[in-house]
Each structure stands twice: as structure tokens, then as C-alpha cells.
Amino acid sequence: MKFFVDTADTDAIAELNDLGMVDGVTTNPSLILKAGRDILEVTKEICEMVAGPVSAEVVATEADAMIAEGRKLARIAPNIAVKVPLTWDGLKACKTLTDEGSMVNVTLCFSANQALLAAKAGATFISPFIGRLDDINLDGMELIADIRTIYDNYDFQTEILAASIRSPNHVLDAARIGADVATVPPGVLKKLADHPLTEKGLETFLSDWAKTGQKIL
Numbered sequence: 732m733k734f735f736v737d738t739a740d741t742d743a744i745a746e747l748n749d750l751g752m753v754d755g756v757t758t759n760p761s762l763i764l765k766a767g768r769d770i771l772e773v774t775k776e777i778c779e780m781v782a783g784p785v786s787a788e789v790v791a792t793e794a795d796a797m798i799a800e801g802r803k804l805a806r807i808a809p810n811i812a813v814k815v816p817l818t819w820d821g822l823k824a825c826k827t828l829t830d831e832g833s834m835v836n837v838t839l840c841f842s843a844n845q846a847l848l849a850a851k852a853g854a855t856f857i858s859p860f861i862g863r864l865d866d867i868n869l870d871g872m873e874l875i876a877d878i879r880t881i882y883d884n885y886d887f888q889t890e891i892l893a894a895s896i897r898s899p900n901h902v903l904d905a906a907r908i909g910a911d912v913a914t915v916p917p918g919v920l921k922k923l924a925d926h927p928l929t930e931k932g933l934e935t936f937l938s939d940w941a942k943t944g945q946k947i948l
């Protein structure tokens with residue numbers, strides 16, 4: 732499973748990138764607001780740090796304007812994935828931009844039929860939002876499983892990018908189902924390493940080691 736980091740915070744990306752955990756980055760207008768940076772400037776900086784796909788989202792709602800914004804974003808760097816919403820205009824923009832050779836991430840996916848349309852429009856990535864479905868008492872993980880089944884049935888090459896991940900269990904369940912990518916907020920990604928038995932075991936080893944009086948270096 733590839734890990735994308737779901738943030739426009741360059742310090743957080745750099746820290747995880749140094750650990751070799753970053754296969755790509757996703758941003759959206761809310762994350763750009765949170766970062767308080769200019770979209771073109773911060774996206775360029777992220778693209779220079781990370782070798783994998785960096786999603787940058789259009790904000791137009793009509794296809795021609797989305798395509799124009801997408802072309803501008805795609806010029807930032809070769810590893811840009813233009814993010815478009817799952818509307819008919821977004822799907823039209825997806826088809827045009829992928830035909831031109833850009834990577835496209837179709838976002839705000841909340842149903843398997845929407846994911847089917849995105850694959851048919853040639854999307855590089857489909858972003859089903861797990862957490863936001865769970866928030867309204869639906870089952871985000873069931874959506875990931877349905878999309879996996881449908882894409883495998885027809886050998887669609889669109890990658891399933893599990894998004895709106897809120898917990899380590901979301902990552903685990905998406906990995907079990909076979910999502911190709913999880914885009915994870917930095918705080919959740921860091922939690923993946925936590926286990927109380929690891930902490931407890933390390934504490935015991937260190938205290939026993941101190942009693943040996945030895946040193947390795």
C-alpha cells in the first residue's frame with residue numbers, strides 16, 4: 732500500500748519524507764487555507780520535496796474553467812495530479828486532462844457508481860471519502876470494498892486512494908481490502924507506530940540493559 736500524506740504543511744511532509752514514508756501528497760482548498768500559503772508556491776515546494784504524485788485541486792465548477800485551472804496546476808511540476816470533483820463537469824475535465832497526459836485524481840467520491848464513472852473517464856486515482864461517510868452513519872469501508880470488487884471485475888487501472896482517513900483502523904481496514912493508496916493526515920500516520928506493548932517491552936529491555944553495566948558504543 733502506498734502512503735500519501737494528506738496535508739499542505741511542508742514541515743510535516745518533510746519529517747515523514749525523511750523517514751521514507753511518503754509516496755505522494757494530497758491537498759485540497761481547506762488544507763491550503765490551513766497552511767496559510769499561496770497554492771502555486773506551496774504546491775511547487777511540495778513537488779520539489781516529494782518524487783511521487785502531488786494532488787492539487789481545481790476550484791472552478793464548470794468543465795472548461797476546470798480544464799484551464801488543471802492545465803495551470805499541471806505546469807507546476809511533472810508529478811502534479813490534478814484533483815477534480817466527482818461531478819459531470821469534473822468527469823469531463825478528467826477525460827480531457829488525462830487525454831493530454833496529466834494525472835487526475837477524482838475527489839469527493841461517495842458511491843461505487845461514482846467510482847465506476849471516474850474509472851471510465853480515465854482517472855488515475857479515485858478518492859472515496861471514508862471518514863465523511865462514517866460521520867453520517869454510513870460505512871466508508873464498505874465503499875472501498877465495493878470499488879475494489881468493481882475495478883477488479885473489469886480490470887480498471889484507476890488506483891483506489893482511500894481518503895478522509897481519521898484513524899489507524901481506517902488505514903488497516905483499507906489495506907486489508909486492498910486499496911492501492913491511503914492518504915493519511917500526518918498525525919494519524921505517526922500513530923501507526925504506536926503500541927503499548929512496544930513501549931513497555933522497550934522500557935524493560937533498557938532497564939535490564941542498564942543492570943548489565945555494558946555499552947555498545
Ligand code: E4P
Pocket residue numbers: 737757758759838858860862863894895896914
Ligand atoms: C483527500 O484527498 C481529501 O481531501 C481528504 O482526505 C479529506 O479528508 P477530511 O474528510 O478529513 O477533510
